[in-house]
Amino acid sequence: MPAKQQKRTRIVYIIMAQQEITKKSEWPLWEVFIRSKAGLDHKHAGSLHAADAQMAIENARDVYTRRMEGVSIWVVESKNIHASDPSEANSLYDPANDKIYRHPTFYNLPDEVKYM
Amino acid sequence: MTVHSFQEHFDSLIDREISIEPKDWMPDDYRKTLIRQISQHAHSEIVGMLPEGNWITRAPSLRRKAVLLAKVQDEAGHGLYLYSAAETLGISRDEMYDQLHSGKAKYSSIFNYPTLTWADMGAIGWLVDGAAIMNQVPLCRASYGPYARAMVRVCKEESFHQRQGFEIMLTLAKGTEIQKKMAQDAFNRWWWPSLMMFGPPDAESPNTAQSVRWRIKRLTNDELRQKFVDVTVEQAKVLGLDMPDKDLKWNEERGHYDFGAIDWEEFKNVVKGNGPCNKQRLETRKQAWEEGKWVRDAAMAHAEKRNARKKEAAKAA
Ligand SMILES: [Fe+2]
Ligand SMILES: [Fe+2]
Numbered sequence: 224m225p226a227k228q229q230k231r232t233r234i235v236y237i238i239m240a241q242q243e244i245t246k247k248s249e250w251p252l253w254e255v256f257i258r259s260k261a262g263l264d265h266k267h268a269g270s271l272h273a274a275d276a277q278m279a280i281e282n283a284r285d286v287y288t289r290r291m292e293g294v295s296i297w298v299v300e301s302k303n304i305h306a307s308d309p310s311e312a313n314s315l316y317d318p319a320n321d322k323i324y325r326h327p328t329f330y331n332l333p334d335e336v337k338y339m
Numbered sequence: 340m341t342v343h344s345f346q347e348h349f350d351s352l353i354d355r356e357i358s359i360e361p362k363d364w365m366p367d368d369y370r371k372t373l374i375r376q377i378s379q380h381a382h383s384e385i386v387g388m389l390p391e392g393n394w395i396t397r398a399p400s401l402r403r404k405a406v407l408l409a410k411v412q413d414e415a416g417h418g419l420y421l422y423s424a425a426e427t428l429g430i431s432r433d434e435m436y437d438q439l440h441s442g443k444a445k446y447s448s449i450f451n452y453p454t455l456t457w458a459d460m461g462a463i464g465w466l467v468d469g470a471a472i473m474n475q476v477p478l479c480r481a482s483y484g485p486y487a488r489a490m491v492r493v494c495k496e497e498s499f500h501q502r503q504g505f506e507i508m509l510t511l512a513k514g515t516e517i518q519k520k521m522a523q524d525a526f527n528r529w530w531w532p533s534l535m536m537f538g539p540p541d542a543e544s545p546n547t548a549q550s551v552r553w554r555i556k557r558l559t560n561d562e563l564r565q566k567f568v569d570v571t572v573e574q575a576k577v578l579g580l581d582m583p584d585k586d587l588k589w590n591e592e593r594g595h596y597d598f599g600a601i602d603w604e605e606f607k608n609v610v611k612g613n614g615p616c617n618k619q620r621l622e623t624r625k626q627a628w629e630e631g632k633w634v635r636d637a638a639m640a641h642a643e644k645r646n647a648r649k650k651e652a653a654k655a656a
Contacts, residue, residue, distance in 0.1 A: 249431060252426065272432060
């Protein structure tokens with residue numbers, strides 16, 4: 224892209240950004256996930272507002288890990304989280320109840336079998 | 340499900356001590372009451388930074404300064420945890436700020452008292468954070484999931500707040516005659532407002548029963564207040580300071596301390612806006628918000644620019 228055109232594109236983007244600001248002053252909302260120790264899963268810690276992902280991570284560091292609560296942070300913009308519907312919980316999870324043969328305790332082993 | 344069965348389902352969750360989560364159906368009043376309670380609590384954490392922030396530059400040593408700074412930063416964090424919890428109920432952060440800045444929303448009236456001497460940093464940590472902990476620990480089992488989880492986080496951090504305050508009081512109380520006087524004076528001034536932090540007497544809080552039923556309040560105002568008096572009397576003995584209440588007396592029969600009458604007129608007055616620092620606190624808060632606007636805007640502009648640059652690079656590739 225020629226330099227002049229590049230500069231114009233940038234200016235257009237800046238104007239767009241400014242319009243965005245006047246439209247909406249509140250920073251987007253982010254969900255924060257923290258790995259408390261190497262080897263463990265990331266766990267939901269809470270949420271916060273930040274202008275973009277990088278700043279969300281920086282803010283998450285200050286808000287959620289002031290006492291060495293984490294070794295790794297994930298942030299996801301809240302609008303990108305899709306959740307199951309609690310009113311469908313019964314139909315979603317109930318079928319698991321009648322499949323007890325999925326659990327090891329369902330099976331009877333002779334006492335001679337010590338480790339299994 | 341009909342509205343009726345929604346209500347039944349909600350009631351049964353409450354009865355079985357199962358958490359209500361953001362996407363669950365909940366009665367409008369439950370939602371409204373929670374938004375008010377959680378946002379008021381968040382406002383208190385944020386405004387609560389002001390009386391102490393006032394002393395950061397004047398802390399008597401580097402250690403005390405680092406500690407106070409960390410405590411005040413924690414309070415900002417508490418505000419943020421709570422605002423986030425309230426947001427899951429469908430109110431925006433900006434709306435809550437508007438309510439605070441316009442004076443429509445309340446915050447704890449304790450923060451409308453002035454911090455006159457360094458001993459006030461001790462008294463606040465010991466008494467005000469102590470009273471807050473008393474209030475907050477039972478809320479870790481509140482019925483609304485995001486609120487309860489925020490309270491767990493808050494409570495974990497609060498205990499250092501109270502200890503650092505007690506340590507300041509202890510140092511002063513064991514210090515020179517003037518230092519001891521200073522500690523006693525701070526104790527005298529913060530004691531009664533701390534008792535008021537638990538809210539009006541049970542007989543005058545008609546909503547308590549409903550809130551206890553909903554498990555968004557686990558103990559009544561008077562129960563919490565009594566617990567606070569009982570533990571504080573013992574702590575004051577360790578400090579060697581006098582309880583600022585001539586009617587204070589152990590009641591063998593009740594197994595609790597009896598204490599003097601609280602000046603509820605003063606409380607009502609401060610809540611109404613006529614406390615010594617109401618105006619100053621709100622002005623400072625609004626000023627901080629307005630003067631931070633360029634930072635918020637700049638961060639947004641920076642994010643947009645960074646985004647645009649990324650898009651441009653992707654196009655070029
Ligand atoms: Fe706090
Ligand atoms: Fe605190």
